[in-house]
Amino acid sequence: MCCPSSSPFRPVAARCGRHAVIVLYQCSPFAWGWRFPSSALFGVVAFLSVASASRSQDWALDNLPARQDFASHRLTSADPTGGNDDWRDLPPGQTLVLADIRGPGRIVHFRDNLTSREPHHLQLHVLRMYWDGEKEPSVETPVGDFFAEGFGFTEKLNSALMCIDQRPGRLTDPAAFGAARNCYIPMPFARSARITITNEGKEPSRHWFEVNYRTYRKPPKHQAYFHAQYRQGTPPPTGPYLILDARGRGQLLGCALSVKNNDGCWWGEGDEIVRIDGKEAIHGTGSEDYFCESYGLRAGCFPYFGVPLLEEPFVSAYRWHVPDPVTFRHSIRFLIEQGNGTPPFRSGNFYYSVAYWYQTEPHAPFPKLPAAAERINWATDRAKTPPAR
Numbered sequence: 001m002c003c004p005s006s007s008p009f010r011p012v013a014a015r016c017g018r019h020a021v022i023v024l025y026q027c028s029p030f031a032w033g034w035r036f037p038s039s040a041l042f043g044v045v046a047f048l049s050v051a052s053a054s055r056s057q058d059w060a061l062d063n064l065p066a067r068q069d070f071a072s073h074r075l076t077s078a079d080p081t082g083g084n085d086d087w088r089d090l091p092p093g094q095t096l097v098l099a100d101i102r103g104p105g106r107i108v109h110f111r112d113n114l115t116s117r118e119p120h121h122l123q124l125h126v127l128r129m130y131w132d133g134e135k136e137p138s139v140e141t142p143v144g145d146f147f148a149e150g151f152g153f154t155e156k157l158n159s160a161l162m163c164i165d166q167r168p169g170r171l172t173d174p175a176a177f178g179a180a181r182n183c184y185i186p187m188p189f190a191r192s193a194r195i196t197i198t199n200e201g202k203e204p205s206r207h208w209f210e211v212n213y214r215t216y217r218k219p220p221k222h223q224a225y226f227h228a229q230y231r232q233g234t235p236p237p238t239g240p241y242l243i244l245d246a247r248g249r250g251q252l253l254g255c256a257l258s259v260k261n262n263d264g265c266w267w268g269e270g271d272e273i274v275r276i277d278g279k280e281a282i283h284g285t286g287s288e289d290y291f292c293e294s295y296g297l298r299a300g301c302f303p304y305f306g307v308p309l310l311e312e313p314f315v316s317a318y319r320w321h322v323p324d325p326v327t328f329r330h331s332i333r334f335l336i337e338q339g340n341g342t343p344p345f346r347s348g349n350f351y352y353s354v355a356y357w358y359q360t361e362p363h364a365p366f367p368k369l370p371a372a373a374e375r376i377n378w379a380t381d382r383a384k385t386p387p388a389r
Helices: none
Strands: 011-016 019-024 071-076 088-090 095-102 105-115 125-131 139-142 162-164 181-183 187-189 192-199 205-215 225-233 241-247 250-260 272-276 279-283 305-311 314-320 326-328 331-336 350-359
Touching (some): 088 095, 095 105, 125 187, 125 225, 241 350
Antiparallel strands (some): 011 019, 071 205, 088 205, 095 192, 105 205, 225 350, 250 314, 272 279
C-alpha cells in the first residue's frame, strides 16, 4: 500500500487541562508485522489487511490532474422561468423529488437548504434514497439526523463528508432555519438513483437544493451501494444500544449518535461492540474513545470525527471510517453500551443514531421508521417504556 506525500492523514490534537487526546491518521504500510510501543496510554490502533502489499490508493489530490472518463451534471431548484424564485415549495404530507437520474453514475455532492418556521422541522422531514429501481429505500432518516446533528438543532459542522455552513439563532432552537447542509459521500448506482424528501409536519417548507453527479459509459467495477439508517431508543431496551444490523457484503462508513442525557451523569463509558460475520471483531474502551475524544467530550469538528453539539443535556457526535473502513463479508452488527458502562447496560437517556455504510444489494429490511411524534418525544419526554430484550 503506497502512502504518497500528499496523503490527507494528519494528526489532530485536543487538550483539556492536564489531559490531551492525540488522534493520528498515519498510513504505515508493513509486509510481515508491526509493533506500536506504548506507556501509560489509552489507545486504539486500527489497521487494514490487504491481499497484496503492492496495492495502491487512488488519492484524490493525486488524481486531480488526470483526464476523467465521465460526464458531469447538476440538478438544482433553479426557477424554470429564468426568474429568481430558485426554490421548491413542499406542502405538508407531500414528497419532493430532488433527483431522478439514469445511470450508470455516481452522486458526489448534494445540498439542501430546508426552510420552515415549524418547530422540529428537521426531524419532521424524511430523506430517502433509492438505487436501481428498488422499491424500499437504501437511505431513510430524518433530514437533520442525516447531517449528523440531532434534535432538529443546527450548529456549524465542518467534516470530510458533511458540512453545515452556519448556526442561525439560538443553538437549541428547533425552529431555526437558514443553514445549508452539504453531503460529500460518494453514492454510485448502476441504473438509476432517486432522492426524495417528505414533509411529515403540519406546515409547508421551502427548499433550495442541488445534486451533483457523474455518468459513465460503463459502470465502474466493484461498487457497493450507499445506505443510511435511523434508529432511536427513548430510552433503549436494557443492553447495548443497537446502531446497525445489516446483512450482505460491504463496509461501515461511520455513524452519528445523539444523546439526551436525562440521567444527568456521565453517560459515555459504554464501549462500542462490532460483530462481523457473526463474531465479535471490535470491542472499544468507551463512547468518548470511539468518537476519538478522551476524558469526556468537547465541542469541535475535525475531518473524521467531531462533536458539533454539546449543550447539556444534548450531545451529538460523529465518526467517519474513511481511513479505517470496517469491512464485512456476510453481516455486521454494531452496538454501543449505554448507562455507566457496566452490565446490565440500562439508562433513562434517549438515544438517536444514523449508521452509514456501503453494501451489496439486496439489503435487509429496515426497521419501521418511528412516527413523527415519536421522533420529537425528547421535547415532551413522552417516551415509551422500553421492552425487555
